[in-house]
Amino acid sequence: MGFTLFYLTxxxxxxxxxxxxxxxxxxxxxxxxxxxxxxxxxAYRLTFGASLMAATANAVFGSLLAWVLVRYEFPGRxxxxxxxxxxxxxxxxxxGLTLANLFAPNGWFGSFLVPxxxxxxxxxxxxxxxxxxxxxxxxxxxxQPVLENLEPEIEEAAATLGSSRLRTFLxxxxxxxxxxxxxxxxLAFARAVGExxxxxxxxxxxxxxxxxxxxxxxxxxxxxxxxxxxALAVVLLSFSFVFLGAINVLExxxxxxxx
Amino acid sequence: xxxxxxxxxxxxxxxxxxxxxxxxxxxxxxxALLGPSGGGKTTVLRMIAGLEMPSxxxxxxxxxxMNDISVQQRNIGxxxxxxxxxxxxxxxxxxxxxxxxxxWKRQEIQERITELLELFGLQGLENRYPxxxxxxxxxxVAIARALAPKPSVLLLDEPFGAVDAKIRQELREWLVTLHHxxxxxxxxxxxDQEEALEVSDRIVIISxxxxxQIGTPREVYDQPANEFVAxxxxxxxxxxxxxxxxxxxxxxxxxxxxxxxxxxxxxxGFRPYAVQVSSDLTAFRYHAVLRRTFFLGVLLRLELExxxxxxxxxxxxxxxxxxxxxxxxxxVSFQIRQFRVLATETATLLPxxxxxxxxPPVLGENI
Numbered sequence: 019m020g021f022t023l024f025y026l027t028x029x030x031x032x033x034x035x036x037x038x039x040x041x042x043x044x045x046x047x048x049x050x051x052x053x054x055x056x057x058x059x060x061a062y063r064l065t066f067g068a069s070l071m072a073a074t075a076n077a078v079f080g081s082l083l084a085w086v087l088v089r090y091e092f093p094g095r096x097x098x099x100x101x102x103x104x105x106x107x108x109x110x111x112x113x114g115l116t117l118a119n120l121f122a123p124n125g126w127f128g129s130f131l132v133p134x135x136x137x138x139x140x141x142x143x144x145x146x147x148x149x150x151x152x153x154x155x156x157x158x159x160x161x162q163p164v165l166e167n168l169e170p171e172i173e174e175a176a177a178t179l180g181s182s183r184l185r186t187f188l189x190x191x192x193x194x195x196x197x198x199x200x201x202x203x204x205l206a207f208a209r210a211v212g213e214x215x216x217x218x219x220x221x222x223x224x225x226x227x228x229x230x231x232x233x234x235x236x237x238x239x240x241x242x243x244x245x246x247x248x249a250l251a252v253v254l255l256s257f258s259f260v261f262l263g264a265i266n267v268l269e270x271x272x273x274x275x276x277x
Numbered sequence: 278x279x280x281x282x283x284x285x286x287x288x289x290x291x292x293x294x295x296x297x298x299x300x301x302x303x304x305x306x307x308x309a310l311l312g313p314s315g316g317g318k319t320t321v322l323r324m325i326a327g328l329e330m331p332s333x334x335x336x337x338x339x340x341x342x343m344n345d346i347s348v349q350q351r352n353i354g355x356x357x358x359x360x361x362x363x364x365x366x367x368x369x370x371x372x373x374x375x376x377x378x379x380x381w382k383r384q385e386i387q388e389r390i391t392e393l394l395e396l397f398g399l400q401g402l403e404n405r406y407p408x409x410x411x412x413x414x415x416x417x418v419a420i421a422r423a424l425a426p427k428p429s430v431l432l433l434d435e436p437f438g439a440v441d442a443k444i445r446q447e448l449r450e451w452l453v454t455l456h457h458x459x460x461x462x463x464x465x466x467x468x469d470q471e472e473a474l475e476v477s478d479r480i481v482i483i484s485x486x487x488x489x490q491i492g493t494p495r496e497v498y499d500q501p502a503n504e505f506v507a508x509x510x511x512x513x514x515x516x517x518x519x520x521x522x523x524x525x526x527x528x529x530x531x532x533x534x535x536x537x538x539x540x541x542x543x544x545x546g547f548r549p550y551a552v553q554v555s556s557d558l559t560a561f562r563y564h565a566v567l568r569r570t571f572f573l574g575v576l577l578r579l580e581l582e583x584x585x586x587x588x589x590x591x592x593x594x595x596x597x598x599x600x601x602x603x604x605x606x607x608x609v610s611f612q613i614r615q616f617r618v619l620a621t622e623t624a625t626l627l628p629x630x631x632x633x634x635x636x637p638p639v640l641g642e643n644i
Contacts, residue, residue: 169359169361171357171358171359171361172361172363174328174348174355174357174361175355175357175361175362175363175422176363176374177328177348177349178326178327178328178348178349178351178353178354178355178423179374179375179378179422179423179426180349180350180352180375180378180379180426181349181374181375181378182349185378189374190363190365190366193365194364194365
């Protein structure tokens with residue numbers, strides 16, 4: 019308990035407090051002005067919008083992937099399973115560089131997609147793609163153990179009571195799997211909001227268009243505009259805080275029957 | 278006829294699990310499928326339920342061939358070993374699940390569940406989630422859920438496996454009472470012979486994927502079909518003997534074996550209750566030392582050691598033990614009243630033979 023408290027304080031609480039205290043140094047009008055420039059608003063929109071989309075995509079496809087990995091035996095399953103962790107292991111800059119190359123008009127994917135009007139590099143879509151990539155493991159890894167512990171007898175019991183596969187899935191499996199998917203979604207979202215390295219290469223960082231909020235913070239710092247950077251940081255922080263809080267409440271509600 | 282299996286076999290990926298099993302179960306019977314673990318009894322139960330399809334042979338329920346009828350349409354109640362309750366649903370919703378699928382009216386569901394909660398002693402627990410229940414309560418919910426849609430048969434897989442000894446005994450008695458009240462044809466799987474003997478109307482013994490014997494508890498105990506059944510149901514002393522001059526002999530023990538040639542090997546088996554023990558050394562012909570006494574409750578298990586080192590197991594009530602003034606290390610005399618000649622494990626058993634009364638040797642005669 020003492021150790022946990024110390025660890026959390028040193029690692030999380032003190033930096034947060036420092037941030038808040040610095041913010042308190044400015045007047046409310048200053049803060050509001052710095053935090054709500056048009057450029058900042060565009061950056062928030064992109065960061066949160068793209069993160070939400072990426073986390074949603076991961077919730078859907080990550081669930082599918084986890085289901086397949088747990089329920090089906092196929093050659094190379096272990097390899098696929100190991101590859102899920104790849105976005106964790108890969109330095110984000112490498113990932114960003116690779117993605118930018120793939121989706122550039124002359125890249126492997128880009129050369130097919132760009133003629134179809136799908137532009138990956140230097141567009142908001144590129145940001146979503148990069149964020150989906152880095153967030154992939156979260157949903158898979160939170161859902162996997164829950165799926166593995168799901169007793170096959172539960173589905174058989176439903177069948178002996180006359181339940182079709184679809185009905186069993188909707189009324190029994192889905193409610194059981196919802197909380198872990200939500201947790202994975204929240205983790206993927208949180209990671210996406212803070213993601214920097216993998217995005218900056220593929221997005222192109224065009225102000226008002228493909229500039230994410232963390233990049234804008236760096237820009238402010240490079241301009242020696244510390245207060246401006248801090249104002250942005252506080253907005254990001256509060257957003258994430260409220261969002262995670264809301265997810266937590268939802269999780270507890272949907273998992274109320276579990277210990 | 279409630280359930281009938283005709284020449285049913287099941288193989289999993291070339292490995293035979295159940296081999297040409299046929300038997301039938303009458304309406305309202307309480308049947309135990311008994312056998313060692315991995316013997317195929319659960320597979321038989323799952324084939325009746327439709328959770329497994331037989332590789333060959335037919336399953337009938339109430340005269341209707343079930344092979345092409347899915348598990349959903351068989352109208353059976355199945356209770357899993359781990360209960361498999363729906364964790365995201367309350368007790369009420371768990372029990373109501375099958376009724377909703379069968380499109381019962383809200384009012385009927387309410388009435389049926391109230392009736393079941395009362396019958397199962399679960400009143401007041403209807404809004405609890407499974408994790409808020411004790412092991413015994415979970416099992417009763419699982420049985421209530423299976424029985425709610427009024428199935429034609431109730432199937433239970435190792436129903437008493439997962440609870441501790443005391444609750445197990447209560448649940449056994451409760452299952453018998455429940456069965457008397459509802460009179461629904463019930464089949465349960467167990468590897469515990471005591472449980473099968475105590476609870477069931479008839480026992481189906483399955484081993485190595487084959488049906489070994491079917492009969493009432495008394496029949497399988499008194500007339501076991503082969504040595505496997507004899508040893509599985511209750512305890513049996515088994516001795517390897519050799520015939521000399523019309524007697525099968527091992528150590529000091531002799532069993533009548535008329536018409537058998539000298540040197541013939543014979544396996545002899547006898548139940549503990551066929552052994553009569555006395556602290557009076559002149560009472561019976563054989564002498565032994567009471568090596569150890571095991572306390573089993575009302576009954577005691579005794580291990581007698583003969584001078585040759587042979588061990589004979591027997592049982593005795595506590596009362597008789599104290600009347601005889603027995604204790605470990607004491608010398609006793611005994612006789613074996615009945616025995617069987619055993620062939621191989623799976624061969625049909627010959628009927629028991631009585632040992633002719635042989636007067637005990639008079640002590641001191643040769644001194």
